[in-house]
Amino acid sequence: MDSAVPDMEKMALEEGADRKLLIAVDFGTTFSGVAWAQTRRPDVQTIIIQWPDNTSGGLEGISSDKVPTELRYHGSECQWGFQVDDFGPRHQWFKLDLDPNQSRGVSDLSRQYPDQHALPPGYNVSGEKLCTDYLTALRKHTEEVLKHKLPQSILKSTPIEYIITTPAVWSDMAQSKTRSCAEAAGMGKQLMIISEPEAAAIYALHAMDPHSIKIGDTFVLCDAGGGTVDLISYTVSALKPILQVEEAATGSGRLCGSTFLNRIFNKFLVDKLGLNEEWDEEVVEDAMKRFELVTKKAFRGSPTEEFVIPVPGLADDPAQGVRRGKFRMTGAEVSQIFEPVVQEVVTLVRGQIAATNKTVKAVLLVGGFGQNAYLRETIRGAIDPNIEVMQPPNGWTAVVRGALMKGLSQLEPTTARVKVASRSARKHYGTERMTKYDAVKHAKRSNYWDSYDGEYKVNDMDWFIRKGDPVTEDKSFRRQYHKVWPVSEGHNKAVSQDLLVSQDIDNNGAPVYKDSADVNYLARLTADLSCIPANDLAQKTGKDGRQYYSVHYDIEMTYYSAHTKYSMVYKNVKYDSVTVEYV
Secondary structure, three states, X not given: OOOHHHHHHHHHHHHHHHOOEEEEEEOOOOEEEEEEEEXXXXXXXXXXXXXXXXXXXXXXXXXXXXXXXXXXXXXXXXXXXXXXXXXXXXXXXHHHHHOOOOHHHHOHHHHHOOOOOEOOOOOOOOXXXXXXXXXXXXXXXXXXXXXXXXXXXXXXXXXXXEEEEEOOOOXXXXXXXXXXXXXXXXXXXXOEEXXXXXXXXXXXXXXXXXHHOOOOOEEEEEEEOOOOEEEEEEEEEEOOOOEEEXXXXXXXXXXXXXXXXXXXXXXXXXXXXXXXXXXXXXHHHHHHHHHHHHHHHHOOOOOOOEEEEEOOOOOOEHHHOEEOOEEEEEHHHHHHHHHHHHHHHHHHXXXXXXXXXXXXXXXXXXXXXXXXXXXXXXXXXXXXXXXEEEOOOOHHHHHHHHHHHHHHHHHOHHXXXXXXXXXXXXXXXXXXXXXXXXXXXXXXXXXXXXXXXXXXXXXXXXXXXOOOOXXXXXXXXXXXXXXXXXXXXXXXXXXXXXXXXXXXXXXXOOOOOOOOOOEEEEEEEEEEOOOOOHHHOOEEEXXXXXXXXXXXXXXXXXXXXXXXXXXXXXXXXXXXXXXXXXX
């Protein structure tokens, strides 16, 4: 028996030569999830459900499909997830600090109902550090769990690659920050980024009965989580060999998740019972647990429903409905708590349906809040009765399951079950260019004389992708550019090009000039030409008789689910080591 062990390890090492271990991370606003699989066994996909708590510190502390996205520091010690109890200050919602300009981050709900224990953004520590520390804890725990699931020989010989998810409406800068935090957390340079609703859609569509799906069917995916609600729409474009979909409308989202139900309930309790002499934090904790675990899930919308909330220690007060340590809530009172949150979600769903300009077959609800019966029935009553409202299985973990499926299909295309064939550009992307002055088009713009071409020029925008344009992962966009400079100025060591972006929120069309209020810098691409001898650079004679260096180059852009790759191409050489500066 002993002699067989080295042989088994040798076999494992040999098999590991073409094996990878893929770990998907759903980095959520309020809860996060992890799933993993091996490329050699893509059909075996496992959700991590074991998390440390504040007492055991081991793997067996809490069993849950997800772990809270919360941190607390005690000196040099960093508590995370279930280790953070309900008492005392804690860091939460820090993921949103990666995109501080996102309008949904300051919704009316978040202003009206703040968490009393949440530390303010940027308090003591930056959002980037909080995200890095949390992702580090998540990674270390995941890799510790894997030590108990796989042989050491396989773990030692198998490369690990990570996938991380981001909201659909995340800015390019926020995606870059997410990548930096994940890399700093030890998740590697080969990190794959996927948008949350797209990942959820991949899983939800895969989980549907294939016989019920037809080419041309349009689905709205609503990922309603604890903090955020993200939506995206797809139209089926092919059924074989695998299901293919195209984005039917650009993604939308807002900060109106189920956590606000808890916050509104907390305020309701304080307003109703806070003057009771025995009122304290323990009363709140017990009441919140019952509301979270029972009331939120059981409520169906009837005003005659009645719910019992434990309020241990409070003196009897018949006028307030308190008797023997219990408080009775009517369905009408629970409805008032649900209403402001649910109506925000309904508005988002209606807007997404309208944005498709198509006949929508179904709304698919995923995410923790997406499993709520009252939310489902309210949406069902607020939209066209011909549109189905469905809750696919495993809705709370749909994002991490779909992210893992997407990652596996990238590494092993034969495992793909659902493919997003094209997406809709969320912004205008382009660069500033020098173009011939047109007295009509540029009537209100000052021009200047170009000695090389011997004509008047003006700087305006060249938008290579316009908002709403379909973009695909397997198709790169290229745009040719031309720069000249006098030979007398010497050999330029680098050629740079600024990339600009316009959100065009009011859909007025792409701006003509870069100094428009809605145009912002996205990145700077730089190609290092120092290795090219000056004699190899093309020279041309300008209209003014002087000699000029003339460099023609392309900018190549490839758009993925939640990130973009830019390359500068000169003389058919692709400069992948382009420096990208997010500003």
